[in-house]
Amino acid sequence: MTRAWRWLIPLSAIPLLALLAYGFRTNPRDIPSPLVGRPAPAFVLTTFAGAPVSLEAHRGHVVVVNFWASWCYPACYEEAPVLERSWRAWGDRGVVVIGVDIQDKREAAEKFIRDFGLTFPNAQDLTGKVSVDFGVYGVPETFFIDRRGRIRAKHVGAVTDEIFRANVERLLAEPEDRPGPA
């Protein structure tokens, strides 16, 4: 067999395979939020424990608002320990974590909070107004809000320790007392 060129036949598959492999580098789920850079919509909710929780009350702090649901499996189950851990670790430095439970049954949500031993404020968004204001279209979604009350980052899917740290550290590094409302 002298015709070496016929071995080009199998090689012809390689460009196609390379293109498909390139596909892994892209993420069709990257959907930017128009809210990033804008002031976070204000809200007042009542936590499962019965206390009021509002975004306004935490102006001057870095606030992490996490939208979740007890039926959101597996992502919410993966990130719940991360959020609790981070809340405990960063609380001293003035970072506030607020959980907003959406489209859920109260008992199921309470069991979720108990199972994961969540201690940060969690409230049910009964009317759905808060999730609509934040443009949430799936759970979990997490918003990182700076000291001036502006949304600075949005994360879709389960939050990891690295993602939490990176966002929060960036916002903490900003000067504390820049004047003016958002």
Next chain:
Amino acid sequence: MIPEVGQGATVVALLLALGGAVAAATGGRTGRGALVEAAQRAAVGVFALVTFCFALLTYAFLTFDFSVRYVASNTTLGTPFYYRITGVWGALEGSIILWAWMLALYTLVIVLRHRQNAREFYPWVLTAMLGVLSFFLLVMTFAAPPFERLTPVPADGRGLNPLLEDTGMITHPVALYLGFTGLTVPFAFALAALVTGRVGDTWITLTRRWTIVAWYFLSLGLLIGGWWSYHVLGWGGYWAWDPVENAAFMPWLAATAFLHSVMIQERRRMLKLWNISLIIMAFTLTLFGTFLTRSGVIASVHAFTQGAIGIMFLGFLALVLLVSLGLVALRWDALRAQGELDSVVSRESAFLLNNVMLVAAAFTVFFGTVFPLLSEAVRGVKVSVGAPFFNQVNIPLFLSLIFLMGVGPLIAWRRASADNLRRNFLWPVALGGLAAAVAFLVGVRPALAVLSFATTVFVTATIVLDFARATRARRRTGESLLPAMGGLLLRHNRRYGGFLVHLGVLVIAVGVTGSQAWSVQTETTLRRGEHAELAGYRVRFDGLSASEESNHAKVTGAFTVSNSRVLGVLRPAKKFYPQQQSPIAAVDYRLGLTEDVYLVLGDFARDGTEATVKLQVNRLVSWIWLGGVVITLGAGLAILPERKRPA
């Protein structure tokens, strides 16, 4: 318990399949029968184990065993019994199990049927089947484990995607996967032919009926998918050129081309290379389609999860392509065609043209589907390719294919004489022309519709003419009409089964043409008691009612439909699932042979005084589903064992 037992069985099945594949290959190379027999036993064992896994997962669904992650993700305590069974293959992990099970089933049938009659191919066919099966078991073990344990065990599960709670979604994946996995069989025989160097027509004769089976299930799967889209998704269409639909359509196109081109090899010993290439293409397209829909590489409404599974599929795709194309290179000289085309006006060339067009269509669909990815890689811009592109390129191709459907089966082999052409095509062409004229006179205006109907009539005429002539010939020998027709169908079941399938395709073509050309719709907001009118129908809004179902809340509208008389009450609804962000529309419709009345409930006032409704009158859509029935009959006929032809 169940998670561990299931995982254990999966791993054992994987090892058995791998071992079997190696044993079969070694047996094939050395000619040691004992090894092949061991591989055979392994195949039977794998089938038993995968069946066990499947049954175990079903059991976990039925008993709400939320310690199994997959069960928790796809059922809730409110999920009805029916959908708990079908929920088994409602998502990624379960669909891989179903796939593996079907593959194991086909392997078992090969053991039963071809152990004796395909001796030289048999070890290599087993190697290929067990090899592909190993890959799916590998996915089941690592990338998409259906039996993964979930801790803490939740009190309730998440529930199936509500759109999938439909009978269409139960049967659609089953049919489609039977088609996909079925294509593995001719592919395995093709590989065996390449490895052994026996690239003649034996492998084609052996796999002819297998190919029909796979092709039929693929067609059925596509049609059921269309039906699901039509009556569940609520946009009034049945095909949207979505990447996932394309993923299933491309293998169908390649398989259709293969189904036709093998006849030339059987008859004229031509096209060996082409046939091998087509089946490799059809099989890799099934893998590619699965890769596309399971990897998250291309965004789609059907998108499944992302993750390791995409990389595994890509790796396997690469392996399959390199191995099979490498074998083609190895056998290049044996594959070179011996026959030559005698004339352009011949059955061979009609079939070749059919093949070129089918492959062109497959390429178009492929290109349109991966173009967004290509564009992003080259220019960094995300674009999407929409229906207009696919329609513009494919409609002329499909019309030509339908025309060839009339020419191919009747034109003479080798070289058609003027007499042959006149005898077979004079009347059909005349009737087709007449149909075009009549259509134009009764007011059919879109040129494509006129062309489509004329072509359809032409092809139907060729089929009827052929059948009538053959019947007449038999009656001359003294048979009466019905026995003559029945005998003809059974005696030449392959030919007339094929014709019947063609008729089914024509019926579908009429449905597609009609629904594209003449469907009308309107959207309007009605107060209670008010009515809307469209195409002679009058739809009155009678009010709303709310109800609580086992796993969702439902708001149902009542609309009285009438034309000259009252036809009935349609009840389109909106379903609110606690797990879903937005409500899901439940369409209601009144199907008819010529037109469907189709209602979708939009927004409504909470007090029930007002509702927005989308009203569609869809023409001839039912023909599409009827065509599916005809295709079923035809494929059934074609697959009957061939009788000895009368001398």
